[in-house]
Amino acid sequence: TPDDTLYQDLGARSGIADVVEELLYLIVDDDRINRQFRGLDVASFHRHLTDQLCQLAGGPCTYSGRAMRPLHAEMAITDTEFNALTENLVLAMERNGIATGVQNRLLARLIALYPEVRNL
C-alpha cells in the first residue's frame, strides 16, 4: 500500500481543496503575481491544482491538467514570483490549521517541480 500519511495529515481531498480555495483568494489580492492569473478558469485551476497536490501527497487522485513545463514556460516566472506563490500557499495552509511540519512536508515535495515551473 502506498504511503498516504501526508495526504491524511492535510485533511484528505477536501482539506486540500479548502487550502487551494484560500490560495486563490490570496492570489487575487497579491499584486506581485495576480497579473499572471488574469482570465483564469478558476474552477478548472482549482480542480487541477487540488488533484495535483492530492497526488503529490500520496492520495488517491490523478492529475489531469496540462504538463507543468510548457504551461508555465510562457509566463517566464521569476524567483520572486515563485516565492510569492509559495508564501501564499503557506499562509493558505496556516489559515486552514495545517501544522507547520505538515506544511513543510508538502513544500519538500513541491520543490521537485521548481525546475519545470521556472523552465530551467
Ligand code: HEM
Ligand atoms: C511549485 C509551484 C507550482 C505548481 C505546483 C503549479 C501548478 C499549477 C497547476 C496544477 C496548474 C493548472 C494546470 C491546468 O489546469 O492544466 C497551474 C496553472 C497556472 N499556474 Fe502554476 N504552479 C506553480 C507555480 C506557479 C507560479 C509561481 C505562477 C505565477 C506566479 C503560476 C502561474 C500559473 C497560472 C497563471 C496558471 C493558469 C494558466 C492557465 O490556465 O492558462 N504557477 N499551475
